[in-house]
Amino acid sequence: MSKKGILFVVSGPSGCGKGTILSEILKDDRFYYSVSATTRAPRPGEQDGVNYRFITRESFEMAIKEGRMLEYTEYCGNYYGTPLDVIDQKLAEGKNVILEIEVEGAGNVKRIRPDSVLIFILPPSVKELRHRLEKRGTETADVIDRRIKKASEEIRCAAGYDYIMVNGPLDEAVADMKTIISAAEMSSAANKYKIDEVLENA
């Protein structure tokens, strides 16, 4: 058995800065970002295979039936999910795969793939998160209230993750995520093959 990649699941409330941290991590080509599949129509500017893999309802339901979705959910009449095919291929190639999904999906992934590593990104405070959303200026006060409520519910789920990191200054947050990744690469789950290697020709 040789070195396989590790499946990382990253969650955090909207506006917590996940995307910025991940784009730094993904500069390293040992990582592959898993693109979700959806049955919803592409919005202007969205590209197939970049923002989502846009597939038909029929294909999605077939994939569910055949066990080819690691996790999925239905939201506003559309399916969203994580196709297994590319993930397993990348992991077999030794690449670390990053899934950026919501708390419910993350829990499902952990149940099916106990060796996956769940990382929750906390905003410095919910107060600060509200401030960030207000500064963006793209949402009404009512929408911001609802998003803060949702964020608080998500944050309560952080206890079920393997790691919790706080998103402060970007360079520190990126360093923190790299530390978690390096440690995960030393987890016994990822290193059982080393035991056999070390015992060889004793």
Next chain:
Amino acid sequence: MSKKGILFVVSGPSGCGKGTILSEILKDDRFYYSVSATTRAPRPGEQDGVNYRFITRESFEMAIKEGRMLEYTEYCGNYYGTPLDVIDQKLAEGKNVILEIEVEGAGNVKRIRPDSVLIFILPPSVKELRHRLEKRGTETADVIDRRIKKASEEIRCAAGYDYIMVNGPLDEAVADMKTIISAAEMSSAANKYKIDEVLENA
């Protein structure tokens, strides 16, 4: 709730280089090295409280009875164990506590303290370990054979640890252990209190 220390359990076959790595880690005063208690008599040069806490059989058995030993074992007619008192005090003060114990004791600690972090240090190979022992020149071939057999048995237990690191060059091994420690400090077990903090004044 504020930040408590983390209990690290470090194991690895004799001659794997544990001591050298730990002495580097322990230069940082955020760490406390837990000294085992024993009922055996001190050997020439051994100091009470440094090599072991030398206590009477009576005190040791009383400590077992009163649940004041985190783990213990009897070996060649003497008790060896880890007293809880100092450990819990140091953890409460926010210090990380390091226990350097054998695989059996490590498993017992993990059962009683599931939040403890178990690190196994692998030698680069068992062949290399044999070479190191032979180079020391302090043991007969027969003793070395028995130690290699014991080491191989211990290494098979590494799969039950949280992390496995290979002891190559000292600076890399120390960096690896520091990475594991930093990641453990971001584990959700060690950071549940942060969830409440972040949710405050939402």
